[in-house]
Amino acid sequence: MYTSRAAIRVVSHVKPTQQVRYKRDKTGLNPQLERIVSQLSVMSAGRKQPRLLKLCNEDYVKHKTVMKAWSHYRKAKIQENEKLLQKQYESMKEAVSELQNLSPELFEIANEHQYGKRFPLELRVPTEYPPRQIWFYDYFPKQEAK
Amino acid sequence: MTLVSVRSFSSSVSLGKAACAQVKPVHHKVRIIKKNLSPRFPELKYPSHDIKSPKFRPYLTHLDRVDHHYHNVLESDLLLIGYRHGQQPIYGNKRRHWDMSSPYQINRPLRKPKGQIVPSQTINPRDTGNIAKLQSISINCFVKDAKQYPAMAIGATLQLQQITGVKPKPIYAKTNVPNWKLRPGMKMGAKVELFGRDASQFLSTLTEIVLPRIGEFNGISNRAGDRYGNIAFGLTSDHIKYFPEIELNQDSWPNLYGFDITLHTTAQTDADARILLSGLGLPFVGSERIPKTLLDDLTVHPYEN
Numbered sequence: 069m070y071t072s073r074a075a076i077r078v079v080s081h082v083k084p085t086q087q088v089r090y091k092r093d094k095t096g097l098n099p100q101l102e103r104i105v106s107q108l109s110v111m112s113a114g115r116k117q118p119r120l121l122k123l124c125n126e127d128y129v130k131h132k133t134v135m136k137a138w139s140h141y142r143k144a145k146i147q148e149n150e151k152l153l154q155k156q157y158e159s160m161k162e163a164v165s166e167l168q169n170l171s172p173e174l175f176e177i178a179n180e181h182q183y184g185k186r187f188p189l190e191l192r193v194p195t196e197y198p199p200r201q202i203w204f205y206d207y208f209p210k211q212e213a214k
Numbered sequence: 215m216t217l218v219s220v221r222s223f224s225s226s227v228s229l230g231k232a233a234c235a236q237v238k239p240v241h242h243k244v245r246i247i248k249k250n251l252s253p254r255f256p257e258l259k260y261p262s263h264d265i266k267s268p269k270f271r272p273y274l275t276h277l278d279r280v281d282h283h284y285h286n287v288l289e290s291d292l293l294l295i296g297y298r299h300g301q302q303p304i305y306g307n308k309r310r311h312w313d314m315s316s317p318y319q320i321n322r323p324l325r326k327p328k329g330q331i332v333p334s335q336t337i338n339p340r341d342t343g344n345i346a347k348l349q350s351i352s353i354n355c356f357v358k359d360a361k362q363y364p365a366m367a368i369g370a371t372l373q374l375q376q377i378t379g380v381k382p383k384p385i386y387a388k389t390n391v392p393n394w395k396l397r398p399g400m401k402m403g404a405k406v407e408l409f410g411r412d413a414s415q416f417l418s419t420l421t422e423i424v425l426p427r428i429g430e431f432n433g434i435s436n437r438a439g440d441r442y443g444n445i446a447f448g449l450t451s452d453h454i455k456y457f458p459e460i461e462l463n464q465d466s467w468p469n470l471y472g473f474d475i476t477l478h479t480t481a482q483t484d485a486d487a488r489i490l491l492s493g494l495g496l497p498f499v500g501s502e503r504i505p506k507t508l509l510d511d512l513t514v515h516p517y518e519n
Contacts, residue, residue: 111381132265193280195279
């Protein structure tokens with residue numbers, strides 16, 4: 069009914085791909101399996117969780133207060149941004165409706181749809197530090213092939 | 215008491231009786247969280263944003279460059295670009311009501327929309343509330359050879375984790391194709407969905423390091439997109455080696471796996487999404503098709519339903 073360990077050790081030189089929960093022999097896993105095991109161990113969460121911070125009550129209250137104040141600050145910033153956008157929207161609307169009354173031809177041109185418009189590729193997401201070469205003085209944009 | 219004939223199957227309605235219990239089944243709606251009932255393990259009861267919780271993860275650790283750029287530069291420009299005076303909503307195809315010609319239609323779910331199965335969205339005029347924004351980036355890595363060599367799916371998963379820094383989820387085959395020896399339930403690769411800082415980090419690596427060095431990459435096709443503001447493109451296994459995480463350690467990556475990247479935006483149309491993504495540093499090539507319904511958005515369309 070049960071196979072003895074000795075019997076299994078005899079067949080173990082074949083190196084099956086299936087893993088058996090026995091003591092590893094000296095030669096270890098074959099390199100392919102070892103690779104898979106190491107790949108899986110990189111991804112597994114075992115022993116990678118950092119220690120839980122232990123805060124005394126005073127530190128805990130301090131932390132909460134600072135975070136709350138910071139979140140209020142961020143919220144205020146977001147609301148300010150929204151207000152600014154709303155103001156821009158209102159003034160855009162007002163300006164275009166005035167243009168509609170003053171000169172319908174210019175309004176037609178101003179009110180065309182802008183699908184297909186692109187930001188220039190030279191527009192960069194700003195970094196914390198300036199680049200080594202600040203400005204390309206000899207730059208001119210590539211001519212598009214027609 | 216007069217009997218009023220009501221068009222229904224129920225015989226109890228006309229008698230003024232309820233056919234079912236009138237007490238609202240509240241107990242189905244209140245979710246009982248057992249850990250809050252027990253006095254044991256108080257540290258597990260903290261919310262995940264609390265520093266005492268084991269789930270706590272600091273996330274506001276650094277400035278989000280892409281987000282900053284969006285709010286400082288792109289957002290107001292996108293509002294200006296998308297605004298059209300007198301723009302009207304373009305109504306999507308919604309589910310239709312039954313005409314109630316048969317009593318069998320009484321409790322039926324609504325009819326399918328005209329000419330399609332899934333209802334389409336209404337496109338509202340440009341407003342401060344519907345400026346396009348990058349919502350998330352999902353990366354899908356399906357490895358064809360994983361059906362023969364299951365270890366390849368593990369390699370692909372690890373590759374995604376190394377590149378994005380987020381734990382991927384495995385993807386499994388759904389269909390049974392005997393000719394390809396594909397059966398449902400086989401692990402075929404991995405997928406990852408990136409939000410917030412992870413998405414920004416991945417996007418800046420992509421636009422600043424990877425895409426400029428791919429020789430044959432001219433830009434994302436202007437025809438790409440799912441109509442609702444999500445734009446997708448793919449990178450082959452040859453392109454993956456330009457990611458710095460892979461490039462600096464090429465010896466440990468004998469085989470690389472290409473993947474598909476979907477940029478999910480809150481844009482209402484693909485055309486709007488492309489304008490946004492061009493501002494984030496992604497080039498677009500090819501001719502663009504704009505649906506005719508989008509072009510005549512100044513005329514008032516009746517809401518048909």
